[in-house]
Amino acid sequence: MANMDVLNNIREAASFIRGKIDGEPEIGLILGSGLGIIAELVENPVVIAYENIPHFPVSTVEGHAGELVVGTVAGRRVILMKGRFHLYEGYPVEVVSFPVRVMKELGVKKLVVTNAAGGINTSYEVGDLMLIKDHINFTFRNPLIGPNLDELGPRFPDMSEAYSKRLRQIAREVAESQGVKLQEGVYIGLLGPSYETPAEIRMMRTLGADAVGMSTVSEVIVARHAGIEVLGFSCISNMASGILDQPLSHEEVMETTEREKQKFLRLILGIIPKL
Amino acid sequence: MPIDYVQHIREAVQWIEDRISRQALEIGLILGSGLGDLAEHVEDPVVIPYGEIPHFPVSTVAGHAGRFVIGRLEGKQAIVMQGRFHYYEGYSMKQVVFPVYVMKQLGVSTLILTNAAGGMNRAFRPGDLMLIRDHLNLTGDNPLVGVNHPELGPRFPDMSEAYSRSCRELFKQIAARYGEARGEAVRLQEGVYAGIAGPNYLPPSELTMLARLGGDAVGMSTVGETIAARHAGLQVLGVSCITDMAIGEELEPLTHEQVVEVANRTKPVFIELVRQFVREV
Numbered sequence: 001m002a003n004m005d006v007l008n009n010i011r012e013a014a015s016f017i018r019g020k021i022d023g024e025p026e027i028g029l030i031l032g033s034g035l036g037i038i039a040e041l042v043e044n045p046v047v048i049a050y051e052n053i054p055h056f057p058v059s060t061v062e063g064h065a066g067e068l069v070v071g072t073v074a075g076r077r078v079i080l081m082k083g084r085f086h087l088y089e090g091y092p093v094e095v096v097s098f099p100v101r102v103m104k105e106l107g108v109k110k111l112v113v114t115n116a117a118g119g120i121n122t123s124y125e126v127g128d129l130m131l132i133k134d135h136i137n138f139t140f141r142n143p144l145i146g147p148n149l150d151e152l153g154p155r156f157p158d159m160s161e162a163y164s165k166r167l168r169q170i171a172r173e174v175a176e177s178q179g180v181k182l183q184e185g186v187y188i189g190l191l192g193p194s195y196e197t198p199a200e201i202r203m204m205r206t207l208g209a210d211a212v213g214m215s216t217v218s219e220v221i222v223a224r225h226a227g228i229e230v231l232g233f234s235c236i237s238n239m240a241s242g243i244l245d246q247p248l249s250h251e252e253v254m255e256t257t258e259r260e261k262q263k264f265l266r267l268i269l270g271i272i273p274k275l
Numbered sequence: 276m277p278i279d280y281v282q283h284i285r286e287a288v289q290w291i292e293d294r295i296s297r298q299a300l301e302i303g304l305i306l307g308s309g310l311g312d313l314a315e316h317v318e319d320p321v322v323i324p325y326g327e328i329p330h331f332p333v334s335t336v337a338g339h340a341g342r343f344v345i346g347r348l349e350g351k352q353a354i355v356m357q358g359r360f361h362y363y364e365g366y367s368m369k370q371v372v373f374p375v376y377v378m379k380q381l382g383v384s385t386l387i388l389t390n391a392a393g394g395m396n397r398a399f400r401p402g403d404l405m406l407i408r409d410h411l412n413l414t415g416d417n418p419l420v421g422v423n424h425p426e427l428g429p430r431f432p433d434m435s436e437a438y439s440r441s442c443r444e445l446f447k448q449i450a451a452r453y454g455e456a457r458g459e460a461v462r463l464q465e466g467v468y469a470g471i472a473g474p475n476y477l478p479p480s481e482l483t484m485l486a487r488l489g490g491d492a493v494g495m496s497t498v499g500e501t502i503a504a505r506h507a508g509l510q511v512l513g514v515s516c517i518t519d520m521a522i523g524e525e526l527e528p529l530t531h532e533q534v535v536e537v538a539n540r541t542k543p544v545f546i547e548l549v550r551q552f553v554r555e556v
Binding site: 087088089090140191192193194195196197198199200202203206207241242246247248249250253 | 408409410411412415416417419420421422423429430431432433434435436437467487488489502505506
């Protein structure tokens with residue numbers, strides 16, 4: 001993809017969306033497996049299917065709807081991705097993170113990303129929420145490879161505080177006030193789609209990871225490149241391979257996120273007005 | 276992934292089925308560096324060079340013949356891959372694992388994978404065999420990336436027991452029996468295979484890193500095939516021939532010729548154990 005095309009694509013997508021909504025969204029939300037429920041709480045929602053947005057790819061995985069919802073949550077203007085793009089679906093990494101570019105172009109200053117993740121840290125329990133303190137990019141991909149577009153961000157963006165300390169503090173306070181147990185840890189992002197082997201999970205524990213998943217890191221790298229503040233959460237939907245003597249299944253992931261969604265929802269709703 | 280991947284598999288399967296007896300195959304073997312001689316034990320073999328099969332890539336590396344040998348092996352209907360496709364040759368992961376899906380659709384339910392690997396575990400010696408207990412996929416890629424075809428397997432396949440526990444137990448028993456019979460124990464190790472893209476052998480620091488990450492042996496094949504095999508619901512036995520020591524702190528220069536030389540030395544025992552496994556599995 002030529003440079004100018006990237007910029008044009010971002011602008012055309014943003015311009016299309018701007019034509020359908022009122023005002024500027026300030027908070028972006030990217031919701032993972034089974035957590036699309038938050039979209040139901042958006043007031044005066046404008047719903048735009050990805051397939052109608054110029055240059056937007058279309059989500060293929062079960063449980064990911066594939067639409068943008070723009071509106072108000074707790075008095076704040078939000079733009080919410082219901083369904084995201086994953087590397088394992090075969091999208092190039094710059095496509096996976098394209099919506100973040102569009103959000104930035106629309107005026108988004110803060111991004112909340114959520115995902116379902118496998119617990120590597122053995123003190124975690126299925127159903128725990130984990131505030132993402134930091135990540136390890138283990139996808140072997142980086143969305144910023146290629147000529148840098150200075151209009152979008154710096155050549156060598158800093159990642160020393162990929163997940164905003166300030167926003168994490170807000171999240172902790174809200175969680176405490178709601179009596180929600182909140183873990184805090186390192187998310188390791190993998191390519192997928194096969195689940196990890198027990199040996200890989202031990203390796204990732206050695207590397208310092210607390211939870212493992214197949215999303216988020218590309219989006220966050222682009223968000224930081226674009227100067228967006230990030231808050232990230234993982235729902236620990238299963239214990240990672242080898243911790244319990246049982247196979248992993250997508251059904252278990254979906255069941256857990258379904259079970260925990262109310263708690264999760266309440267937390268996000270509590271946080272949004274404070275961002 | 277090309278939309279017609281599934282169609283290509285079917286066409287390759289159909290093409291092979293037209294050339295072999297109607298009896299469904301049971302066991303697939305993918306033989307690594309220097310171990311291709313096992314195919315000589317196949318009775319009434321039908322030999323099919325990969326180049327003749329529709330949609331098949333062609334193997335390029337020295338020591339890999341590049342053909343299927345199909346027939347009876349130790350009383351079982353077997354399909355032997357003499358030569359495999361490696362990621363470092365420039366094939367996509369989809370191409371590397373294409374034969375695995377073909378074997379599955381030809382009826383195979385057990386897949387035996389062998390390879391030559393460098394030993395990172397200090398208890399190992401060149402010439403040892405290592406049962407693969409588990410793997411680390413450090414290739415930076417995955418054969419299942421792309422649209423999932425549910426007729427091939429699930430979107431998110433489990434890898435909690437990628438290498439069948441019962442196959443490993445059987446192989447251990449066979450090795451113990453063989454050792455007793457000849458009065459000298461088989462040096463059979465068990466460990467974690469770290470699969471890398473290659474093709475360069477690793478510098479010492481990378482080997483030290485892999486050892487710290489839990490790898491016992493390192494090689495440039497197998498993990499993609501295993502992931503596809505598990506996706507397809509095959510049970511997998513993996514055995515590495517430790518052809519050289521790959522300990523970062525004590526690394527010596529290595530050539531492919533050395534690898535083949537040690538693999539050749541270990542071959543008779545290796546082949547005997549695999550044949551016995553095929554008989555009993």
